[in-house]
Amino acid sequence: MPIKVLFFASLRERIGQSQRLLETDTPLTLQEVWQRSSGETHLPDNVLRSVNQTYVDANSLVQPGDEVAFFPPVTGG
Amino acid sequence: MQHVDVREMPFDPWQYLADWQAQQLPENARSGATAVFVGTMRDFNEGDDVIGMYLEHYPGMTERQLATLVAESSQRWSLDAALVVHRVGEILPAQPIVLVAVWSAHRAAAFEACRHLMETLKHTAPFWKRETLSNGTVRWVDRNTLG
Numbered sequence: 001m002p003i004k005v006l007f008f009a010s011l012r013e014r015i016g017q018s019q020r021l022l023e024t025d026t027p028l029t030l031q032e033v034w035q036r037s038s039g040e041t042h043l044p045d046n047v048l049r050s051v052n053q054t055y056v057d058a059n060s061l062v063q064p065g066d067e068v069a070f071f072p073p074v075t076g077g
Numbered sequence: 078m079q080h081v082d083v084r085e086m087p088f089d090p091w092q093y094l095a096d097w098q099a100q101q102l103p104e105n106a107r108s109g110a111t112a113v114f115v116g117t118m119r120d121f122n123e124g125d126d127v128i129g130m131y132l133e134h135y136p137g138m139t140e141r142q143l144a145t146l147v148a149e150s151s152q153r154w155s156l157d158a159a160l161v162v163h164r165v166g167e168i169l170p171a172q173p174i175v176l177v178a179v180w181s182a183h184r185a186a187a188f189e190a191c192r193h194l195m196e197t198l199k200h201t202a203p204f205w206k207r208e209t210l211s212n213g214t215v216r217w218v219d220r221n222t223l224g
Contacts, residue, residue: 010205074201075199077195077204
């Protein structure tokens with residue numbers, strides 16, 4: 001099962017894509033997911049992250065089949 | 078009773094409140110206090126004239142995050158009911174963006190819970206604003222105002 005990676009708002013525009021599928025049979029760290037999906041080496045502190053639609057910290061492990069999202073600070077309300 | 082509604086269509090918050098209260102809230106005398114917050118789109122931001130806005134969100138996570146916030150607040154303040162309605166998509170100045178309403182036995186809980194829900198929503202619910210200025214510039218809003 002691939003890991004599905006989503007990018008939102010200004011980050012989507014910066015990365016140049018809204019979605020990416022990462023083929024993997026083993027868990028990846030969030031840092032590895034970021035590197036393989038964005039092409040950037042370092043995950044910036046101000047990029048928020050969720051796994052399966054729940055906020056996670058930058059050291060989280062991602063399982064095959066998970067949905068990961070990266071996005072800028074939120075500005076609703 | 079808890080309700081979250083993320084919607085593209087414009088809405089009248091007062092009509093929404095009246096309808097929801099009439100249809101969903103039981104007719105008992107538990108709730109002595111109702112606190113309501115309505116957030117409306119301004120036609121200015123950071124010193125510039127703003128003529129339109131697009132609100133992007135993360136479908137699925139948005140609803141989930143709002144439902145979690147409402148559930149946590151309802152427990153923490155013993156709310157009788159709580160309602161969050163939030164617009165997405167194209168929004169024009171003077172249109173309501175967000176409605177937060179809570180019902181509880183006493184006013185302190187109602188005021189506190191309403192404010193907490195609104196402030197927490199602004200910092201955790203995955204919405205992003207992209208505004209169009211009167212000179213045609215389009216820009217992402219990168220931070221919330223202080224309050």
